Amino acid sequence: MNVRRAVVRRAVVRRAGEADLDAAASVLADAFDDYPWTRWTVDADDHRNRVEGLQRLALETFGLSFGEVWVAEVDDRIATVAAWNDSRAIDPARIPSTFASTVRSLEGDRHEASLAASRLIDPLRPAGPQLFLGVVGTDRSMQGRGLATRTLEPLFVASDAKRLPIVLETSSEANVAFYERLGFVTLALATLPNGGPDVWVMERPVGTGSSPAPG
Secondary structure, eight states: HHHHHHHTTOOEEEEOOOGGGHHHHHHHHHHHTOOHHHHHHHHTTTTTHHHHHHHHHEEEEEEEEIIIEEEOOOOOOOEEEEEEETTTTGGGGSSSSTTTHHHHHHHGHHHHHHHHHHHHHGGOHHHHHEEEEEEEEOOOGGGGHHHHHHHHHHHHHHHHHTTTEEEEEEHHHHHHHHHTTTTOEEEEEEEEEETOEEEEEEETTTTTTTTOOOO
């Protein structure tokens, strides 16, 4: 317990930039290598590298361009990454023309399954302006230390300041419990067809507060 507290005290939470993309994508690849959604939507061949490529693409295209990317560093090494976007800021004209083809290539033989999953889940999101939490993940060697909660605190502050709810999707029941501790509620639950995973659509209403209990 003393060691755990010491590690958390050394964590520095800061906003990330382009120079952090490679390290951040590597952390997320480690965190999501065995995640139900990525296992369903990303080719099993060279899976981890494909996930890393997709995470880097999403961080650069949506996090940095239309929202924010934050990281928690422990001993000057990125341990946790969180990225979100403001739905009001997204401009399709600013998305690179190569985005869709790059996603198709990285998803490989699971691309059609990915498109089908998105067609099912996207309509379940609430309408209206929102902050969409695209990803939060921690290097597996650093999980269970409260780093994800700390890295999400700027998002909760932004939600209160902008008076916008936070919306996310997760395909992990353990994640549902984590998000519930942070004030999220489940809006919809869908099961992807043909043996796919369950997907929860969750929302953190405006006014929930910016200082959740550690989780």
